[in-house]
Amino acid sequence: MSYTVNVIEEKCVGCSICSRICPTGTLKINKETKKAYNSGVYCDNAWGCLYACPTKALEIVEVR
Ligand code: SF4
DSSP states (O other): OOEEEEEOTTTOOOOOHHHHHOSSSOEEEOTTTOOEEEOOOOOOOOOHHHHHOTTOOEEEEEOO
16 A cells, blocks of 8 residues: 555645655645645655645545
């Protein structure tokens, strides 16, 4: 089983902290919506983003 991170858009304020600390480039910021999104790149499950996000807008989800 493998896991990645999902962005809860309603909670994201687009601060970009998650995208800056993500070691694999999984999390990016959409320039139009100013929200983080999962780019589909392999997530190595470091989970630094979960702890760093100030609004708790990230959650762990299973990859299907
Ligand atoms: S750290 Fe949280 S609030 Fe900031 S861009 Fe990432 S998901 Fe959005």
